[in-house]
Amino acid sequence: MTGWSGGPVTAVATCVLAPNPGPMTLDGTNTWVLSAPGADEAVVVDPGPADPGHLAAITRAVAGVGARVTLILLTHGHDDHSAGAAAFAAQVGAPVRSWDPQHRTGEAGLTAGESISAGGVEIDVIATPGHTSDSVTFGIPGGILTGDTVLGRGTTVVAHPDGRLADYLSSLRALRALVDASDCRNLLPGHGPSATDPGAMIDAYLAHRQQRLEQIEAVLAGLDRAELGEQELTARVVETVYADVPRNVWPAAAASVQAQLAYLLDPE
Ligand SMILES: [Zn+2]
Numbered sequence: 001m002t003g004w005s006g007g008p009v010t011a012v013a014t015c016v017l018a019p020n021p022g023p024m025t026l027d028g029t030n031t032w033v034l035s036a037p038g039a040d041e042a043v044v045v046d047p048g049p050a051d052p053g054h055l056a057a058i059t060r061a062v063a064g065v066g067a068r069v070t071l072i073l074l075t076h077g078h079d080d081h082s083a084g085a086a087a088f089a090a091q092v093g094a095p096v097r098s099w100d101p102q103h104r105t106g107e108a109g110l111t112a113g114e115s116i117s118a119g120g121v122e123i124d125v126i127a128t129p130g131h132t133s134d135s136v137t138f139g140i141p142g143g144i145l146t147g148d149t150v151l152g153r154g155t156t157v158v159a160h161p162d163g164r165l166a167d168y169l170s171s172l173r174a175l176r177a178l179v180d181a182s183d184c185r186n187l188l189p190g191h192g193p194s195a196t197d198p199g200a201m202i203d204a205y206l207a208h209r210q211q212r213l214e215q216i217e218a219v220l221a222g223l224d225r226a227e228l229g230e231q232e233l234t235a236r237v238v239e240t241v242y243a244d245v246p247r248n249v250w251p252a253a254a255a256s257v258q259a260q261l262a263y264l265l266d267p268e
Contacts, residue, residue: 004152004193010143010186012036012121015194016061018048020080023248026154026191029080031058032145035067036120042067043119045138045145046074046081046190047088055088062092071118073110074098075147075190076135099127099134110136128175130168131156137175143186143198144175150201152192155208157252158259165263169209176202215241216260234258 004027006017018029029049035042042062048054062069069092074082077100085096086105095106097116112127124139131148138145148156149171158168178184179199187198195201219240225233234257242253 009188009194012140013188014061016058018054020049024252025080030190032188033061034119034121034140035065039120040067041070041119043071043073044069047072047084049080050084050087055084069094072096074103076132077103081190099136128171130158130171131163132159133162142183143188144184145188147190150187150189150205152189152195158256160255160259163259165259166267172202172206213260
């Protein structure tokens with residue numbers, strides 16, 4: 001393990017680590033509290049699972065920086081990021097804004113390219129579909145909050161069919177360009193430790209995807225695809241290409257393989 005336990009990472013961003021570790025959630029979900037030094041308001045990104053102890057820990061962290069929550073944002077709708085959002089919103093009296101309307105508690109959603117000013121922080125909304133269709137990244141001074149688009153270690157899943165590999169690769173390239181063009185020095189992921197070289201992390205993710213695609217193409221070249229149904233084909237690819245990952249993440253690998261097969265058949 002990395003010993004990641006959350007805490008302050010930048011002048012405006014503090015992580016409260018949720019107690020839900022697992023093969024897909026790594027050390028647990030990272031809930032991010034954003035508040036500029038001296039500000040009396042705070043933004044909470046991804047309240048995490050519906051765990052009363054965790055929600056109380058977020059409230060303590062916000063009080064610890066002398067603020068109160070005025071806005072809750074979601075990087076995407078997966079339960080480990082969003083399940084506690086409505087309860088937390090009710091506790092603190094702040095709205096939830098998300099890309100997917102079903103997770104919002106008010107009228108306001110999120111729009112690509114908009115800038116939200118809250119907690120004394122300018123938060124840029126960057127659409128980064130791919131892990132899921134509703135995935136967004138939040139740009140803050142000096143950093144990006146990537147949700148599950150880029151994790152602190154390991155790789156993420158492209159959750160086929162909602163998540164699409166073509167979208168995911170475009171999103172990674174867009175983030176890479178954004179990092180190049182800005183003073184972004186911190187990657188604040190949805191799971192796993194923060195990183196201080198976002199460009200290198202994104203490059204590694206792009207290289208990993210390319211490597212997996214090449215491995216899958218090699219497996220496909222050796223199979224008679226007309227003979228195999230989609231499930232059988234997916235299973236063959238997973239057991240060959242993902243032989244190096246623990247079996248408890250094979251179901252997730254199967255989702256990524258289906259996304260990659262869909263991409264290879266139709267790269268648009
Ligand atoms: Zn997710």
